[in-house]
Amino acid sequence: MHHSRILNRPACPAWLFAGFITLLAAASGLAADTVNGNLLLQVKGELNVYHNGRKISLRDKADADQHFRVKVPEKTFAAGDVIVLHVHSPYVYRAISAAIDLEKKGGQIPVKKQHWRIITKPVDPRKITATMLQASLENPDLAKPDGNGETERAKLGMISADANGSDWVKTPRQLNSWYCIGFVLTQEMLATKLPVK
Numbered sequence: 001m002h003h004s005r006i007l008n009r010p011a012c013p014a015w016l017f018a019g020f021i022t023l024l025a026a027a028s029g030l031a032a033d034t035v036n037g038n039l040l041l042q043v044k045g046e047l048n049v050y051h052n053g054r055k056i057s058l059r060d061k062a063d064a065d066q067h068f069r070v071k072v073p074e075k076t077f078a079a080g081d082v083i084v085l086h087v088h089s090p091y092v093y094r095a096i097s098a099a100i101d102l103e104k105k106g107g108q109i110p111v112k113k114q115h116w117r118i119i120t121k122p123v124d125p126r127k128i129t130a131t132m133l134q135a136s137l138e139n140p141d142l143a144k145p146d147g148n149g150e151t152e153r154a155k156l157g158m159i160s161a162d163a164n165g166s167d168w169v170k171t172p173r174q175l176n177s178w179y180c181i182g183f184v185l186t187q188e189m190l191a192t193k194l195p196v197k
Contacts, residue, residue: 045089107193143170
């Protein structure tokens with residue numbers, strides 16, 4: 001009789017089990033596709049930054065003239081996010097570097113040369129979409145910063161390019177007007193986390 005009662009016990013409803021599995025899948029997808037951290041930026045020139053079309057308030061912390069060093073307050077970043085820099089940098093050494101420093105020393109996501117795209121034609125940076133960036137045929141060149149640029153980058157705790165950290169990039173030619181340069185966060189980028197000290 002004891003065994004009979006066990007066998008006749010009502011099973012978990014199929015809809016409840018399916019819902020639980022769906023919830024687990026959604027939760028794991030969220031964990032894989034989003035990160036929390038600080039956007040680190042070192043630019044020689046004037047700078048405005050936009051995250052998914054929304055302008056981010058910045059406070060320049062650079063000690064050197066003509067340089068812009070900033071650690072953006074912690075945000076949630078997701079695959080598909082669009083980061084756009086609106087830049088005025090009419091200099092020979094016009095190097096730009098960016099990275100995402102993850103919360104709780106969880107690592108650092110480097111931004112490499114192949115991730116960046118440039119838009120030199122006049123455009124509202126708030127309206128630049130992932131499609132627009134990915135369709136751009138304007139690619140940056142690798143850059144060498146001046147000595148102050150390296151110093152300012154180190155103050156941010158950004159992993160050096162020599163250690164496989166973010167690349168220094170620049171426009172192929174010197175520009176006297178404002179332009180946009182940006183990248184679209186991909187799942188592959190979010191999964192590339194370099195250890196930090």
